[in-house]
Amino acid sequence: MSTDGRSASDSTTASALESASFVRLVTKADGDGLAASGLVARALAARGTPFQVTVGRTVATRTERAQATTGGDGDLTLVVGSTDATNATRLDTDDRPATLAAVDHVRDLGETPDLVLALAGLVAAGVEPGAGESEWLIETARERGLVERRPGVAIPTADPVDGLAHSTRVSAPWSGDVDATHETLSDAIGADLEAETDRADDADASGTTLEHTDHRALGSVVALDAVSAEAATAAAAESIQRVLKPYATPDAPFETVGGYADVLEATAQTEPGTGAALAMGHDAREPALAVWREYGRRAHNALEAASTGRYDGLFVVGIDDGPVEAVAALSTAFRSPEPLVLAVGAGEAALATREGTLPPLEGVARDLESVLEGTGDATDQGVTYDVTASGRRGYLQYDPAVDETTIIETVREYQ
Known part of the structure; x- marks a missing residue:
């Protein structure tokens, strides 16, 4: 196991986790924090260790929640993110994604981390899959058939109109508007945009599936529209590259690693209970997507106004x-x-x-x-x-x- 970036206190944390009879996880409100807490929670569940997960938006909130906890001997309060609590154990450090720390501790406990969730957490933290310490994660996920690189755009849904209209990883003239996105893709790609979709019962879905869309053409349209938008700056050309040629996830709750990260970010900030349930592996896909759609719509509308x-x-x-x-x-x-x-x-x-x-x-x-x-x-x-x-x-x-x-x-x- 790679130990790059691990702190001297990691062995103490691992030991505390292994011996804990009950764990209270208090995590920061972002995709990295949700992924980290979800990875640890799944490991605890596999070991039969009871736990509770709460999300704190600020350092003060996490500190208050950590200090308010009481319990008997063997109880552990584990904080993901910065905290001033003196009675809690910190999972991560200030200069390393919490997801990487969580992966290390899960492996220390003898459990296997969910690699796709870990990669999504890293993307949410701003880390390109495969960069630095994450190289083994992406290589192992590839070897196991959990991810595959393909053309297109990193969105969470099989419906490209739904995925692009609500994505907060892309900014284009049609962002936030399902009808405008549908019209753009219809005109530019000429794909069958009336195909059946597994989201056909969702009022916000357009009825499009990527199986009926040319991924390469989709990526080209998105890239061109993002960099040529009237309000776009030179930075747009570099930023759009981070959402092109995504890692597809055939067996995960969402279509791509980047799309998964987008949903984690959205739920962490607006409905953390839903996000925590999703990260823990519960059946929260549809509620999480509903939160993500509203989050994306509001973000793009706010930016335009x-x-x-x-x-x-x-x-x-x-x-x-x-x-x-x-x-x-x-x-x-x-x-x-x-x-x-x-x-x-x-x-x-x-x-x-x-x-x-x-x-x-x-x-x-x-x-x-x-x-x-x-x-x-x-x-x-x-x-x-x-x-x-x-x-x-x-x-x-x-x-x-x-x-x-x-x-x-x-x-x-x-x-």
């Missing part, structure tokens, strides 16, 4: 309603002329960057709270934050009364 502002090195996207993290990610990948994006909503904001790492969000949160106290606008809610292991995506949560200008000025001080 957003106000924008450009500063030196910072692009600000103001939205009235929608998932700020998806809007920040889409803007960074396809629309922002600056490397750092700040998406601001009501009571929450997200940051994403193409280059380097984010400004230190702990400092941003602390300074923002100080500003609010100085103006008399501080509330009991406070300011909380979270950041991914890659350091390229982050989240802030605060009182909705805080104005956008205050958020922007505080973030700019740390650029």
